Amino acid sequence: MTALFAQRALLPEGWASNVRITVAADGRIENVLKDAARDPRDHNLVNRILLPAPANLHSHAFQRAMAGMTEYRSAADDDFWSWRELMYRFLDVLTPGQIEAIAALVYVEMLEAGYAAVGEFHYVHHRPGGGSYDNIAETSERIFAAVAETGIGLTHLPVLYTFGGAGKQPLAGGQLRFGCDDARFQELHAAARSGLGHLPADCAIGIAPHSLRATGPQQMKALADAYPGGPIHIHAAEQDREVAEIEAWLGARPVEWLLGEAGADARWCLIHATQMNDTEIAGLARSGAVAGLCPITEANLGDGTFNARDFVAENGGFGVGSDSNVRISLSGELSQLEYSQRLRHKARNVLSGKGVSTGRNLFLRAAEGGARAIGRDSGALEAGRLADIVALDAGHLSLCGLRDDQILDGWIFAADDRVVSDVWSAGRHCVINGRHVRRDAVERRYRSAMAELLGLL
Numbered sequence: 001m002t003a004l005f006a007q008r009a010l011l012p013e014g015w016a017s018n019v020r021i022t023v024a025a026d027g028r029i030e031n032v033l034k035d036a037a038r039d040p041r042d043h044n045l046v047n048r049i050l051l052p053a054p055a056n057l058h059s060h061a062f063q064r065a066m067a068g069m070t071e072y073r074s075a076a077d078d079d080f081w082s083w084r085e086l087m088y089r090f091l092d093v094l095t096p097g098q099i100e101a102i103a104a105l106v107y108v109e110m111l112e113a114g115y116a117a118v119g120e121f122h123y124v125h126h127r128p129g130g131g132s133y134d135n136i137a138e139t140s141e142r143i144f145a146a147v148a149e150t151g152i153g154l155t156h157l158p159v160l161y162t163f164g165g166a167g168k169q170p171l172a173g174g175q176l177r178f179g180c181d182d183a184r185f186q187e188l189h190a191a192a193r194s195g196l197g198h199l200p201a202d203c204a205i206g207i208a209p210h211s212l213r214a215t216g217p218q219q220m221k222a223l224a225d226a227y228p229g230g231p232i233h234i235h236a237a238e239q240d241r242e243v244a245e246i247e248a249w250l251g252a253r254p255v256e257w258l259l260g261e262a263g264a265d266a267r268w269c270l271i272h273a274t275q276m277n278d279t280e281i282a283g284l285a286r287s288g289a290v291a292g293l294c295p296i297t298e299a300n301l302g303d304g305t306f307n308a309r310d311f312v313a314e315n316g317g318f319g320v321g322s323d324s325n326v327r328i329s330l331s332g333e334l335s336q337l338e339y340s341q342r343l344r345h346k347a348r349n350v351l352s353g354k355g356v357s358t359g360r361n362l363f364l365r366a367a368e369g370g371a372r373a374i375g376r377d378s379g380a381l382e383a384g385r386l387a388d389i390v391a392l393d394a395g396h397l398s399l400c401g402l403r404d405d406q407i408l409d410g411w412i413f414a415a416d417d418r419v420v421s422d423v424w425s426a427g428r429h430c431v432i433n434g435r436h437v438r439r440d441a442v443e444r445r446y447r448s449a450m451a452e453l454l455g456l457l
């Protein structure tokens with residue numbers, strides 16, 4: 001049992017003073033007391049503000065290694081599809097050891113940014129060319145090793161990727177490393193599930209049909225029944241071209257099809273959902289599915305702008321993810337989300353809530369939606385939930401003169417993640433004074449994995 005004591009914390013009922021949080025050995029919050037007296041044995045967090053630590057609901061860890069390598073024009077009209085070509089070249093050479101080293105750095109950076117957990121949308125399953133590794137879940141195991149080393153909470157999302165494009169086109173090139181028909185996916189998922197048993201009990205598994213263009217309609221309809229329990233994640237409606245291709249093939253827009261034909265409900269998280277019409281926005285909000293927004297990556301790839309104003313007005317649930325990991329910043333995702341709306345609607349404070357600041361509204365909604373999306377019992381500082389907690393340094397220069405909601409606004413809009421001082425994931429104290437406890441070793445392995453990888457490219 002550990003006890004944390006802080007002068008200020010954001011609880012479900014609002015800001016509270018002299019808060020004492022006890023954490024049980026199973027990583028859950030046992031008790032939250034406000035206006036409490038400090039026990040001398042408590043971990044006394046002087047000048048720190050405690051918040052629920054959100055989950056990062058969407059990551060492809062290996063793509064972190066490409067950050068900064070695709071910021072030049074490779075075609076007359078550079079867009080998502082030319083970025084994807086470069087990503088596929090990477091896949092010709094990436095090894096399991098490199099996947100582990102890259103993922104470990106990614107998880108260190110996520111924890112230092114204030115995330116306590118991640119939904120890893122994992123699709124590089126096989127050898128270059130498509131042959132299985134001796135252990136069919138070899139690359140999943142490498143993700144698990146990175147999770148074990150860094151202490152981040154994991155919801156593993158093995159990806160079902162059967163076709164190379166809309167209309168059941170064959171896989172080609174880099175896609176061969178992703179490929180699974182139903183039987184191969186079943187085998188892989190079972191192996192990954194058993195490997196997960198070595199991780200702490202808060203780690204979980206779901207499924208991720210990659211996208212409508214990479215699966216078949218019958219396959220999609222059968223999936224929820226074939227894997228009862230656990231979240232279902234899918235890329236949906238990221239690109240205009242994808243919407244047009246799906247509409248031509250299935251006679252419906254992607255989100256429209258998923259809601260109507262696949263029965264997307266509260267188990268589902270639709271990643272991006274950028275291109276939606278008004279009917280889809282209202283339908284997705286009503287369905288209980290979470291919109292998995294990745295504002296930095298969506299801006300980086302030129303996807304377009306999610307209409308968050310209307311979706312939030314319909315009370316839709318959302319969380320944020322770092323997706324391509326081109327920049328890992330929790331405050332950056334949230335500010336980019338709000339700024340995208342300011343530019344789209346020519347207004348300020350588009351996503352603020354009644355009586356609360358924009359920063360607080362964005363943060364708490366993303367904490368709640370992110371937890372729901374990855375099936376993790378976190379997102380609020382209350383008894384019974386996992387102790388996913390982030391502490392901000394209220395004495396940081398960037399937060400000088402701010403209090404309560406303003407501190408969240410200051411973090412998100414004025415500072416950066418350097419104001420994060422400590423992070424606990426299910427009670428595991430992973431970040432202390434702004435630095436991950438294993439950063440040095442993880443950094444060294446990342447540098448040598450990158451040198452090796454660049455030598456192979």
Ligand SMILES: [Zn+2]
Nearest residue numbers: 060235271323
């Ligand atoms: Zn993605």
